[in-house]
Amino acid sequence: MKHQGKCVVEETQPIVIDVGDGAAIPKPSDKGLVSAWWLSFIGALVTLGCLLYFKPNPYWRIFKFIPDGILVTFQVTVSAIALALVIGLITGLGRISRNKYINLVASTYVEVVRGVPLLVQLFYIYYALGRVVHVPDLLAAVISMSVCYGAYMGEVFRAGITAIAVGQTEAARSLGFTRSQTMYYVILPQAWRTILPPVGNEFIALLKDTSLVSILGVADLLRRGREFASESFLYFETFTMVAVVYLIITLILSKLVSFMEERLSHHVKR
Amino acid sequence: MSNDSPIIRISDVSKYFDDVAALSHVSLDIAPGEKVVIIGPSGSGKSTLLRTINRLEDISSGKIVVDGFDLDDKSVDINKVRMEVGMVFQSFNLFPHKTVLENITLAPIKLKGMDKADADAMASRLLDKVGILEKADVYPAKLSGGQQQRVAIARALAMSPKIMLFDEPTSALDPEMIGEVLDVMVKLAREGMTMVCVTHEMGFAREVADRIVFMDGGQILEIATPEQFYNNPQHPRTQKFLEQIL
Ligand SMILES: Nc1ncnc2c1ncn2[C@@H]1O[C@H](COP(=O)(O)OP(=O)(O)OP(=O)(O)O)[C@@H](O)[C@H]1O
Ligand SMILES: [Mg+2]
Numbered sequence: 001m002k003h004q005g006k007c008v009v010e011e012t013q014p015i016v017i018d019v020g021d022g023a024a025i026p027k028p029s030d031k032g033l034v035s036a037w038w039l040s041f042i043g044a045l046v047t048l049g050c051l052l053y054f055k056p057n058p059y060w061r062i063f064k065f066i067p068d069g070i071l072v073t074f075q076v077t078v079s080a081i082a083l084a085l086v087i088g089l090i091t092g093l094g095r096i097s098r099n100k101y102i103n104l105v106a107s108t109y110v111e112v113v114r115g116v117p118l119l120v121q122l123f124y125i126y127y128a129l130g131r132v133v134h135v136p137d138l139l140a141a142v143i144s145m146s147v148c149y150g151a152y153m154g155e156v157f158r159a160g161i162t163a164i165a166v167g168q169t170e171a172a173r174s175l176g177f178t179r180s181q182t183m184y185y186v187i188l189p190q191a192w193r194t195i196l197p198p199v200g201n202e203f204i205a206l207l208k209d210t211s212l213v214s215i216l217g218v219a220d221l222l223r224r225g226r227e228f229a230s231e232s233f234l235y236f237e238t239f240t241m242v243a244v245v246y247l248i249i250t251l252i253l254s255k256l257v258s259f260m261e262e263r264l265s266h267h268v269k270r
Numbered sequence: 271m272s273n274d275s276p277i278i279r280i281s282d283v284s285k286y287f288d289d290v291a292a293l294s295h296v297s298l299d300i301a302p303g304e305k306v307v308i309i310g311p312s313g314s315g316k317s318t319l320l321r322t323i324n325r326l327e328d329i330s331s332g333k334i335v336v337d338g339f340d341l342d343d344k345s346v347d348i349n350k351v352r353m354e355v356g357m358v359f360q361s362f363n364l365f366p367h368k369t370v371l372e373n374i375t376l377a378p379i380k381l382k383g384m385d386k387a388d389a390d391a392m393a394s395r396l397l398d399k400v401g402i403l404e405k406a407d408v409y410p411a412k413l414s415g416g417q418q419q420r421v422a423i424a425r426a427l428a429m430s431p432k433i434m435l436f437d438e439p440t441s442a443l444d445p446e447m448i449g450e451v452l453d454v455m456v457k458l459a460r461e462g463m464t465m466v467c468v469t470h471e472m473g474f475a476r477e478v479a480d481r482i483v484f485m486d487g488g489q490i491l492e493i494a495t496p497e498q499f500y501n502n503p504q505h506p507r508t509q510k511f512l513e514q515i516l
Contacts, residue, residue, distance in 0.1 A: 171363035171422075174324055175377040175429060176353035185380060189367050 025201065025258045041251045048244050058234050062225075062241045069224030070245065076141055076220060077207045083146035084206070085199070088153025093183070095158045106154065113151035119212050121148050126216050141213035149206055156202065160195035161187055193264055200257030204250055211246070221245065276335075277302040277433060277464055278323060283332030285318055285488075292318040294488045296332070302432075305465045307475040307496075310485035311511060316468040319485065320435050323466065324355045337432055353381060356426030360438040362418040364410035370397070370421050371406040374428045381429070389428075396424040400454050416447030420454055427458075434458065436467040470515065476500065484508045 026037040051059040094106025113121065125144040129135055135143070164187050172182040214223035225242035229235045276299035285293040292315045300306055308316045321327040322334055325341050325348050334341045339351050365373050374396060375389035384392075397403040400420035402413075410418055419439055426434060436455065440448040452474050459465055459478045469475065475482055475496055482499040484492040484507075492505045503509045 165361075165363075167359060167361050167363035168365065170326055171357075171359065171365070171425075174326060174352055174355070174357035175426070176349045176381050177377065178349055181380065185376060186365055190365075
């Protein structure tokens, strides 16, 4: 499912082709993708504009009905990513821990989460949580999403941390820094630069996957669309609108992420 | 502590990586202020021996006492011992996200609670000593190898160590930069620092070393003064090794 969109070729390693599952992030070097981005973006805006202008009924009605849902989608996405980052950091550290029990727990968590479809996990955690405590739907959705994405985020953190040369750790340890001080002062400040871009990808992937929480009764963008459709029976029109809005949001976000990656790579070169 | 009692005492130390004996039954005492140069072919265990002294490598058997601390004693805080033992690596290992000055002040500020002004002043003194004061606010990536290595030495010195370990500090450098790093090391030696250096720089060894330790196959085969070592090596393998490098 996850993994960053990189093509790594090394002598000893097999070739890794990985397309990622966020939106396709347009890199300036990838001319084809950049023009595809503009084509999709302008196409989406024009479609939206035409629908609203030429067929205000029902499109304008739908358009006014769904913004609450967009807000909820963003709420879920932002809270889930924040929580997933925390879980991811802990998991990533756990995965590289020398304590074999911590290691085992973290690895098992990652393994289990990666082996179960997200939708099944959402249901499971939602109802499992419901047996223990009563939490609002929105919170349950956020927790479920972050438990899932935390596992992937953990792999991102682990990769980012292990990518830092071992000499950095040795230099710090030889000065007298403890393991955790080394992590805090030396490794993590360097690792975030490798970690941020894939986090951007995860953010977009998460935003799209939040559409699944509509099934739990959270009034996100998709759910609002379904509500409108079931009242008006205008299924095709409603989901056209929903799809176009999702597309515009993810296109904007992927542009932001690529912009951020650009800034970051300049920063690294200094 | 009398001047003769060793500051580093390595007794019958063996170290295995899986089945490979990187060190077998190595013993070596080093006196305060002494300069020891370790020489030997690739894979002979030089780095491993050096790295056991600040426990970057754990040992499989034997005993190492540094400045009175038994490194295998559970009650000894290894981080305290490491503060007394500076280390300089072949690959510099400067912190790329910190400026030169911050590279030097990080440990004293965080580990010794030194305040920033004092730490900055000390770092400036050390940078002046290694001859690159003007680079204080630059990031390591902007420096040449020789400059980076001198910063690395200053960084280690910032903890006021009693012992300095050098693992082939000039092997990664372009020939024209080797001199500037060796100059700093010679200066340090003159000031009375206890130094253990893995290096094949013969000029440096002759000028600075009190003793040269020759290793091969994880063992110390010969310990001699530079004079004896280069002019009149005893062990056949030392002779063969010197023939190859001279
Ligand atoms: N981390 C490790 N894992 C496995 N084997 C190792 C490790 N480090 C060193 N060795 C082995 O231990 C032996 C001694 O290595 P060491 O690095 O101490 O040699 P050296 O004298 O420093 O060599 P060089 O001149 O190449 O630096 C070698 O056989 C090496 O392959
Ligand atoms: Mg070595």
